Amino acid sequence: MDIASGNEDFSILVEAVVKAELVAALSGEGPLTVFAPTNAAFRNLFEALGVQGIEELSREQLTPILLYHVIGANVLSTDLSNGQKAGTLFGNDVTITFQGDHIRVNSSRVIQADISASNGTIHVIDQVLIPAGNIESFTLVNAETDEDIININDGDIIDIASLETTKLNIRANVDLVNTGSIKFELNGAKLRTENLFPYAAFSDSNGDYNEWHPETGDYTLTATPFSFKNARGVEGPVKTISFSVVNSANIVELALQNPNLSILVEAVIKAELVDALSAEGPLTVFAPTNAAFRNLFEALGVQGIEDLSREQLTPILLYHVIGANVLSTDLSNGQKAGTLFGNDIIATFQGAHIRINDSRVIQADVIASNGTVHVIDQVLIPAGNIESFTLINAETDEDIMDINDGDIINIASLETTKLNIRANVDLVNTGSVKFALNGAKLRTENKFPYAAFSDSNGDYNEWHPETTDYTLSATPFSFSNARGVEGPLKTISFTVVNNPNIVQLAQQSPNLSILVEAVIKAGLVDALSAAGPLTVFAPTDAAFHNLFEALGVQGIEDLSSEQLTPILLYHVLNGQILS
Incomplete structure (x- = not known):
């Protein structure tokens, strides 16, 4: 310390030793070797640290730096070798390298070597040695x-x-x-x-x-x-x-931890599926992000979850759940997997990406205590199923009857010939239903009530069927315009006939109107509408006019039921007698 104190170029070093309370240690019997940084070296350090001087460094900061400059032995420059490591009083090693005639200690250069002191040796260096720490x-x-x-x-x-x-x-x-x-x-x-x-x-x-x-x-x-x-x-x-x-959280708790799945959590709560998705499992959930839900709301024309009912949400959410633990490594290209809703989802590979139906997996294999979550970028919409077809009265918009495969529809037995057919689906939010009639595309309906011959908000358009055989097919889709997931095809074949009874046949003919009037007045409608078989010789209106003239009456109103009955029954034979 005496040598350093007597050299103005070591004044900052001396100031640091005093502040670090190392004067006694460095003035002891030794032997010691000190690599002594110049004032210029310290000023470079201050600039690197962004401080003005020693006064801004604490004793705790200075002590390890200074001890990193001291070796607990007397080491002359002639004792050093290229690549040599030497332990310091700080603990970490310094490394000696030779560059031509110069000796380097770490990155610093020895600018004056072998200054003898009473308790060791000083080597002057041009950089402060900074230990890397541990x-x-x-x-x-x-x-x-x-x-x-x-x-x-x-x-x-x-x-x-x-x-x-x-x-x-x-x-x-x-x-x-x-x-x-x-x-x-x-x-x-x-x-x-x-x-x-x-x-x-x-x-x-x-x-x-x-x-x-x-x-x-x-x-x-x-x-x-x-x-x-x-x-x-x-x-x-x-x-x-x-x-x-x-993550020991179950699937619902896992979703609650992720702010990007908050709308999914809201939907699960509204659909009352919290307990089901928190159960022991194992389950696999494809979890749509908030952005995916917002895209769905826009497609459906709603503001948010509050505009969807529990009945609408439940099938959508269950379509995202598989009743088994399925990691991404368990999936294969083209694989179909059944969901808790019932309908399958399809996994496909596109390069490094996995797709579930039209959605992309953006985070796979998030492990929960009761299964696995895969985060996806679109809400999966099940296409639904066509459960049945209903024949509609297009005049009153009321149901007439369900139509089943093989049915025969007798136009004569209906109140109207203005008809339509509705496809009944198990999801009111099915995106669209594509209809085909007798193998030819008929139309695609994007809104409930999915009428084969179209409608305007439930006001059914008129279909006037001809008497023939028909095959009607309907395919549900998860999005409008026959896009998205395609549901199972539903097909029925039926026949339209026109087989009126004798009274209905007469009613359809304008030339037999007086005969119909007479049958009604005589109270013979039920008798002539019965199963029969009957054969009727039906007088035309002209024939009745001739009778009225012969009887000297104006029309049916001038004849009583008692008078008409025997005349009419005289025109009817039991049995079917063809010409």
């Missing part, structure tokens, strides 16, 4: 509050469900607050280099930690300290830990 531990940090959660040790298992947040970060704790930088690697790949305390693996802004949302899985985190920023200077010992992230 990574003592890693701490899991709450990135919402910037508060410590727990220290992470090698082999630890971190259960996301036990934490207050899923917004995390990890801090490397060093034994030197002035470590120049720390280089982080995650699972063997470079993560980042942090130049400032608090050395956050996933970065920070002056201690405001950035968010890391870890997926469940195994991790290996490596941190290497350096004495200067940008991973330069002296490299300290590597610190590595391996740990696992798990």
Whole structure:
């Protein structure tokens, strides 16, 4: 210390030794070797650290730096060899290298060697030696509050469900607050280099930690300290830990942890499916994001979940659930999987992407306690099933009867010939139904009530069927205009006939109107509408006019029931007698 104190170029070194309370240690019996930085070297350090001088560095900061310049032995320059490592009183080694005639200690150059002192030797150097420090531990940090959660040790298992947040970060704790930088690697790949305390693996802004949302899985985190920023200077010992992230939350709890699945959670609650999706399982859920739900709302012309009923939501949500644990590695291209709704979904591979129907898996294999969640970018809409067909009275818009395969529809037995047919689906939010009649495309209906011959908001258009055989096919789709998922085809064949009874046949003929009037007046409608068989000789209106003239009456109104009955019955034979 006497030599340093007597040299003005070591005044800052002396000031640092005094502040660090190391005067007695460096003035002891020794032997010691000191690598003594010049004042210029210290000024370069102050500039690098962004400080004005020694007064801005604490004793705790200065002590390790100064001890890193001292070897507990007398080492002359002639004792040094190229590549030699020498332990310091700080603990970390310095490294000696030869460059031509120059000796370097780490990155500094010896500018004056072998100054003898009573207790050792001084070598003057042109840079302050900065020890890289040691990574003592890693701490899991709450990135919402910037508060410590727990220290992470090698082999630890971190259960996301036990934490207050899923917004995390990890801090490397060093034994030197002035470590120049720390280089982080995650699972063997470079993560980042942090130049400032608090050395956050996933970065920070002056201690405001950035968010890391870890997926469940195994991790290996490596941190290497350096004495200067940008991973330069002296490299300290590597610190590595391996740990696992798990989530003991069930599928619903997992969704609650993810702010991007909040609309899904809202839908599950409204559909009263919380208990079902929280059960033991195993289950696999394809979870649409909030953006996916907003796209659905726009397609349906609604504002949000509040505009959809429980009855509408339930089949949609169940169509996203498989009653088994299915990882992404279990899927194959073209694979069909049954859902709790009943209809299948289809998995396809497009390059590195997995598609479920038309949606893309954007995050796979999120493990829950009762199964697996795959996050998708579209809501899956089941196409529904065509349950039946109904014949409609297009005059009154009322149902007439269901039509089944093989039915014969007798036009004469109906109140009207103005008809339509409705396809009845098991989902009121089926996107569209495509109809074909006798093998030819008929139309695609995009709105309930899915009328084969169209309608205007439930006011059915008229179809006047000819008497013939018909085959009607209907295919449901999950979106409008026969797009999206195609549901099962429903086909029926039926025959339209016109087989009126004798009275109905007469009513259809304008030339037999007086005969009909007479039959009604005589009370013979039921008798002539019976099963028969009967044969009727039906007088024309002209024939009746001739009778009225012969009888001297004006018309049927001048004849009584008693007079008409025998005349009419005289025209009827039992049995079917053809010409």
